[in-house]
Amino acid sequence: MWFKASAPVLGDFEQLVLLGVLRLEREDASYGAAIRQEIHARSGRDVSINAVYTTLDRLESKGFLKSWVGDPTPQRGGRRRKFYALCPAGVAALRQAYRAFTAMADGLQSRLELK
Amino acid sequence: VKKTDPPRLAIWLLTRRLSAEWRDFVVGDLEEEFATRSGSSPVAAHFWLWWQTMRCLAAPPPVRRSRLPLGSSQRDSRMRTVFADVRYAFRVMFRTPSFAVAVVSVLALGIGANTTIFSIVNAVLLRPLPFEEPERLVRIFTRTPGGRLFELSPGKFYDWQRDARSFEGMAMYQCCGFRELALTGTGAARTVRATAVSAGFFEVVRARPALGRVFRQEEDTPGGRYVVVLSERFWRAEFGGNPDVIGRTVKLNDEPYTIVGVMPATASVASWTAMASDVWVPLALTDEQRADRGNHNRYGAGRLKRDVELAQAQAEMDAISARLAREFPTSDDRWGAVVIPMQEEIVGNSRTMLLMLLGAVGLVLLIACANVGNLLFTRALSRRKEIAIRSALGAGRGRVFQQLLTEALLLAGAGGALGLLLAYGTLTSASTLLASQVPRAEEISIDGPVLLFAVGVSMLTGMLAGTLPAVRAGRSDLNDALKEGGLSDGAIGVGTRRLLIVCEVALSLVLLMGAGVMIQSLLALRHGDTGFDPNNVLTMRVRLVDARYPSPVQRSSFFDAALQRIRALPGVEAAGTINDLPFADGSSQTLHLEGYPPQREPVAVQVRQITPGYLRAMGIPVQRGRDVVDSDAEVLLVSQDAVKLYWGEDDPIERRAALPFSKTVLRQVVGIVGDVKQRSLTEGPTPTAYYYTREPSGRATFVVRTSVPPAALAQPVVAAIRAIDPEQPVVDIRTMVQVLDDKLTPQRFSALLLGVFAGVALLLAAVGIYSVLSYIVRGRSREIGIRRALGARTSDVLRLVIVEGMSPVLVGVAAGTIAALASAKVMRTLVFGVSASDPLTLTAVGATLALVALMASLVPAYRALRLDPVRVLRAD
Secondary structure: OOOOOOOOOHHHHHHHHHHHHHHHHHOOEEEEHHHHHHHHHHHHHOOHHHHHHHHHHHHHOOOOEEEEEEEEEEHHHHHHHOEEOOOOOHHHHHHHHHHHHHHHOOOOOOOOOOO | OOOOOOHHHHHHHHHHHHHHHHHHHHHHHHHHHHHHHHHHHHOOOOOHHHHHHHHHHHOOOOOOOOOOHHHHHHHHHHHHHHHHHHHHHHHHHHHHHHHHHHHHHHHHHHHHHHHHHHHHHHHEEEEOOOOOHHHHHEEEEEEEEOOOOEEHHHHHHHHHHHHHOOOOEEEEOOOOOOOOOEEEEOOOOOEEEEEEEOOOHHHOOOOOOOOEEOOHHHHOOOOOOOOEEHHHHHHHHHHHOHHHHOOHHHHHOOOEEEEEEEEEEEOOOOHHHOOOOOOOEEEOOHHHHOOOOOOOOOOEEEEOOOOOOOOHHHHHHHHHHHHHHHHHHHHHHHHHHHEEEEEEEHHOOOHHHHHHHHHHHHHHHHHHHHEEEEEEHHHHHHHHHHHHHHHHOOOHHHHHHHHHHHHHHHHHHHHHHHHHHHHHHHHOOHHHHHHHHHOOOOHOOOOOOHHHHHHHHHHHHHHHHHHHHHHHHHOHHHHHHOOOOOOHHOOOOOHHHHHHHHHHHHHHHHHHHHHHHHHHHHHHHOOOOOOOOOEEEEEEEEOOOOOOOHHHHHHHHHHHHHHHHHHHHHOOOEEEEOOOOHHHHHHOOOOOEEOOOOOOOOEEEEEEOOOHHHHHHHHHHHHHEOOOOOOEEEEEEEEEEHHHHHOOOOOOOOEEEEOOOEEEEEEEEEEEEOOEEEOOOOOOOOEEEEEEEOOOOOOOEEEEEEEEHHHHHHHHHHHHHHOOOOOOOOOOOOOOHHHHHHHHHHHHHHHHHHHHHHHHHHHHHHHHHHHHHHHHHHHHHHHHHHHHHHOOHHHHHHHHHEEEHHHHHHHHHHHHHEEEEEEEHHHOOOOOOOOOOOHHHHHHHHHHHHHHHHHHHHHHHHHHHHHHHHHHOOOO
């Protein structure tokens, strides 16, 4: 429809989480703590684990992510991990957000003092 | 590297809070990251984990598929509301950290001070003594014909023990003053605190030995073997805790004592001299001593039978005393017996002082509450719009109330936690100071009841400070609040705020008044006339051991030689000895005058044994006649009050009198001396008789007047005494000023604390007045602007603000004066030399408070003056 965007808009934090999953899913390490550390290390935002899981859960319910549960490991006190991976809709949403951002920022690098 | 475990409390909280759906993933993730982080810095890892935990507790990931049974949904939603409120309160708190810091620190100060005092009260007054069924343990005294409590004479004690049926057991003991045994033969000579106890003493106290046994009945006789029971402390210090000490001997007073038992550490009670001993020995009285009814120098303790009330025991003792008075009219007439619970006896005079301090610190908390209430109120009003929107969206008044109260309680909780830390810090750093101020100080700790008290006080504070703002904010008019530029905040709740100022000022005045009279009382006692000159006087105590100095001649020559050596020291002006210094309990006796009929109602005077030089060393003036001299034998000096009591208008000089313990020796009065406060600083001078004898007892205190600072002479004087007998212990080396100061420690302690409380109260009141007035000025800025525009002068504006600020202050001063006069009743027993409702102090305190209030209102007044009328009016 003319008034509806092609894919639902992603929030700022949702983008970070989705990018985190995308970075980590190749190494089979896309679970909460790893995503949290990835966001912290790259963006400098020291977010809380509950915020990460709340967002992951919301993205899953929107159909952007899928999840599965791994086996318990001893270094986690015998607790299981929950892994996430991107669904096609998630990839599409990220792509749209990226395009929108780069298109809007194009030519402004010098103004934003990005070298 | 040692593996650090994550804090179990945090993990437990998380597993409780998180739904089953998320528990494994979240907790597992946190544990995993904690393990990596604790590798580099365990402390930082703990901080990190707790931070994460708090965030999770406040907002856990949502539960998607509710598996909860239907019945619990209501409870669950209510809990969620509470959680949501707490979460919101946290957010509000972090959004304006300066506000949170102000409120939390004021509360921490109030709650911390209260917790500190309560933990002292708890240890001293509330916690029972560490003996079995301590409520049945009593002290037994005689009551003198004059109505004073006094110690026991063996004759009376053994009659009571034989006849009283209310007691499971009764025992007699003698404390340090009489049986301070010198431990010799093991290195340096030192004095051992010893208590001599009658048979059955340990059974009465219910103190069971950790090793060996206690005394047998037959050991409490003069012919019995010399046996001793050691305290745990002494056993560890002297024998290294060796369990084979039973049967070995220890030399006390040059006599060998066989060790029969060791008491456990739990039996030591520092506040009860009998149980603070290093060692215990049998009292072992001779038959003659046992029959003595006149010498009241033993202490009595007893244990009531299980079903016997204190009043019953007292009644029985009264009946026995009445019968004994008929049986022994010369010695027992009008003497009585008094039974007092042990706890009450040990706590003694501290009770009133501690309760007064608890009351005072409670007032500080009330002032803190008023301050915080005012801050919360201001804040609630500035959030009027937010609250109005909530109400418009359907939040009931109860809901808004709950939200605001939650915030207040959260702040109070934080204040309480900080206050508890403050109390812990204070108690730890002041433990040595406390030990010299209150009995049972070694037992002061933050335990269950104290924690409960801190939590209770915090919650109460939160409710007290939070309720008023919450109620008032919930009541505000919706329409009004939502209108832009509507009635400005200042017009709201001004009445409530004025009331808070009135309360703060009134409470501060009560505290300042208390501190004022307490400090004056301390000064009056410290610098008041004692009858002697305490400056530049050095004192020290010796006790000659009977075994080494069996004859009076030997003792006399020891003291003569020692005094001669001391007087030869450079810097010594005069030196003498007395058996008991002023303020150390001493003998109190009746004189028998030669040539006068016996008095109908004999009055006892203080009786002290001195040597020549004592009066000069203490600076006690000889009013008439002369001082005692070395060539005298068996002479008396009497103080002016004693003359009035015994001789009336007659001149006592050259007359003779006898002392009750040696009625055959008639002593000539050679001089009249000045009156001295002999018994205590808080009582008036005591009539006293001094005697000089060639047969001195072995117990003496050297008193040395110096021309140099007295402490500098301590070592030379001790050396002079030791030169005569190197094995002679010399103890209690103090200047006379120190003796006075030690006597005043309770007064100094309460004056110090009250002063601190009053200072804090004054500060809080000033801050309160300042913040309320600033608020009012801000609210009325438009009005002030209009007035200025219409030509109001600087003085008019100044008057407007200062009248606004000072009127509640003056009402508060008036209310506080009434409250201070009412509380003077409590203070009356605690202050000396000054009236508890001293009008001068009251005026000074009121004026101080008004002045501080004026200063606090100057800043807002200055701000009002600087308001630019144009800008204020344009703001609309």
